[in-house]
Amino acid sequence: MSIGEVLGQLRVDFPDVTISKLRFLESEGLVEPQRTASGYRKYSWDDVARLRFVLTAQRDQYLPLRVIRDQLAQWDSDGGAPAGPSRPTLVAVGPDGEVPGRDPVAAPVDSARVRLGRTELVAQSGIDESTLGELERLGVLVSDPPGWYDGDALVIARAVAGLAAYGLEPRHLRGYRTAADREVGLFAQLVAPLARQSDPAARGRAAEAARELVALSQQLHAALVRVGLRSTLGR
Template sequence: MSIGEVLAELRPDFPDTTISKLRFLEAEGLVEPRRTPSGYRKYSWEDVARLRFVLTAQRDQYLPLRVIREQLARQDAEAGPAAGRTRPALVAVGPSGEVPGRPPPVPAPAAQSRWSRTELLERSGLESSTLAEVERLGLVVADAPGWYDADAVVIASAVAGLLRHGLEVRHLRAVRAAADREVGLFAQLVAPLARQTDPAARARAAETATELVGLSQRLHAALVRSGLRPTVGR
C-alpha cells in the first residue's frame, strides 16, 4: 500500500493520524516500509499492524515511544525472521510488562469526530441543564455552535460518572483550574517545536504532547490512589 492508502486504512480508528505522523513514526524507527526504485513508500499488512499497535499503545496506554519501541523489538525477537508474517498479534503493555489499568475509552464510531448536542447528551447521560452548567464552568466547550469534538464526549461522560457518585458540578472547578495550569506548563515545552515549519518537528510536537498528557494522567492517578489508601485501608 502507498502511504495514502495506509492513512485511509487507519483513519477510521485513528482519526487524528496524518501523513506527517506516519513519516514521523518511520523516522523514529517504529516501522520500516520498503521503498520502490523511485523512492515511494510501500507498506505491507505487517507494517499496518505495527502502526496500529503503536497508535493503540499511545491512545489507550499513553506509552512513550521508547517503551513502544522496546515492546516491538521484543515481539520481533520472539517472532524470528519476518518473512511470511502478516498481521502479528501485538498487545500493548506497560513498562514492566503489565497492561496499565484504566477505564475503557468512550465507545464511539471512530470515523465520527463531531457530535451534536443531542448526541453528546445521549452518549454521556448528562441532562441538558447539567450540560449547560458544565459548559458555564468551561469543562466542555463546543467547537462550533451546537457541535462538540470527541474530547467533549469523553469529558461529559466522565463528569456524568462522577456526578453519579455524589459529586456536584461545582466541585469540578478545581479540576478545571488544575488542567489549565498543566496546559500552560506543557505548552511552554511543546510550543518551540510546534512553531517550526518542518512537518517532522510539528509531528514531534504532537508526540511530545501525547506523552506529556499520558505521564500527567499516570501521575495524577497514582497520587489520588496514594492519598485515598489510608481512607480505604488498602
C-alpha cells in the same frame, strides 16, 4: 454474571465504562438483564455481546443511541448482525472475553475531527441538558464551534456522568478545569518550540510529545490520588 463481573469483562476493551453507564444503557432499553428474586441484575453472554456492540459503535463511530437502537432491533428481528459494512458486528464472547475471528481494533478516530450535536452528546454521555449547561457555565466543557462538540467533549461528559453516580456535582469539578489550565500552560512551553517550526517532522514530534506528556500527567495524577486515599481506605 453480576453487573460487577460484566464491568470487569468490558473494561479490558473499554477502560472508561462504569456501572452507571451500564445502568444507563439498560434504562435506554439497549440491554435487558434478568433479575433475581432479590432484584439483582444477572447478565448473559448475549447481554455482554450487546453491550460490546453498543460501546464499540459509540467509541469508534460516535453513533447516536437511536441509530444503535435501530440496529439492535433489526438484529433481533432478522437474527443477524446489523447491516452495513462499516458498522461493528454483534458477536458472542467467551468467559475469558475472547472473540473468535475478531478483527484487530481500528485506530481511534481523531477526536478533534468528531462533531456531535447537543442532543447527540447528551444521549451518548448519560448527562442531562441541565448538567451540560452547568458544565459549560463553569468552563469544564466547551463547544467548538458553538453548538458542536468533539470527541474529547464526549469523554469529559461521560466522566462527569460516572462521577455523578457517586454524588459529585458539576460545581465540584471546577478545580479540574483550573488544574488542567495550569498544565496546559506548562506543557505548551515545552512543545511550542517544535510546534512553531515549519518542518512537518518537528510538528509531528511536538504532537507526540504532547501525547506523552498527557499520558504521564494522567499516571501522576492517578498515583497521587491513590496515595492520598490510602489512609481513608485503611491501607
